[in-house]
Amino acid sequence: DTEVTQTPKHLVMGMTNKKSLKCEQHMGHRAMYWYKQKAKKPPELMFVYSYEKLSINESVPSRFSPECPNSSLLNLHLHALQPEDSALYLCASRWTGGGTEAFFGQGTRLTVV
Amino acid sequence: RKEVEQDPGPFNVPEGATVAFNCTYSNSASQSFFWYRQDCRKEPKLLMSVYSSGNEDGRFTAQLNRASQYISLLIRDSKLSDSATYLCVVNRESRNAGNMLTFGGGTRLMVKP
Numbered sequence: 710d711t712e713v714t715q716t717p718k719h720l721v722m723g724m725t726n727k728k729s730l731k732c733e734q735h736m737g738h739r740a741m742y743w744y745k746q747k748a749k750k751p752p753e754l755m756f757v758y759s760y761e762k763l764s765i766n767e768s769v770p771s772r773f774s775p776e777c778p779n780s781s782l783l784n785l786h787l788h789a790l791q792p793e794d795s796a797l798y799l800c801a802s803r804w805t806g807g808g809t810e811a812f813f814g815q816g817t818r819l820t821v822v
Numbered sequence: 823r824k825e826v827e828q829d830p831g832p833f834n835v836p837e838g839a840t841v842a843f844n845c846t847y848s849n850s851a852s853q854s855f856f857w858y859r860q861d862c863r864k865e866p867k868l869l870m871s872v873y874s875s876g877n878e879d880g881r882f883t884a885q886l887n888r889a890s891q892y893i894s895l896l897i898r899d900s901k902l903s904d905s906a907t908y909l910c911v912v913n914r915e916s917r918n919a920g921n922m923l924t925f926g927g928g929t930r931l932m933v934k935p
Contacts, residue, residue: 740921742923750927751927752866754923754924757921799865805921808853810868810871811923815864
């Protein structure tokens with residue numbers, strides 16, 4: 710199983726809503742990532758979890774709140790988002806050591822209205 | 823200066839052509855390097871890792887020059903299906919921050935019949 714599964718695939722939410730994005734992997738990877746990607750731009754790092762602990766927060770606004778309940782799951786809780794937060798949100802995972810590649814989920818395409 | 827830089831293109835080439843992409847990185851502590859391919863509205867997928875000695879996978883050849891902090895990707899005998907955005911990805915590991923995977927801006931390739 711070399712899959713990273715993200716749900717939902719598409720999400721439309723209002724600016725006052727609260728929603729969560731989910732990411733799951735069963736490859737035993739202990740580093741998990743959230744990236745945000747706008748159209749025609751590369752993915753931008755938001756958060757890194759290493760051994761279920763938040764190790765990197767790239768100055769992301771508090772309306773995005775990550776959570777890593779266990780080594781297989783990564784959530785991104787969304788609250789009071791703005792229309793400019795509309796983007797593709799990608800989850801990735803990899804082994805923590807050595808030069809191993811990251812595996813990406815298919816992403817959640819988020820539209821904030 | 824961005825940490826990972828690529829020529830955005832687009833590179834428009836005919837089928838069968840050879841095309842080369844370059845990538846430079848600014849942080850000499852970078853440890854591992856990858857080329858990813860991303861199709862429109864899809865997630866990035868690993869094309870190949872880049873090793874110090876250079877490596878080849880079919881029509882694709884990757885080179886790394888640590889002294890010049892430069893990575894390249896050569897595609898021979900281009901196919902229509904090679905049309906995509908090619909992302910240079912650099913990994914840096916630190917004890918405190920864990921694994922940093924940083925993307926270049928991507929190079930767009932369009933192969934024409």
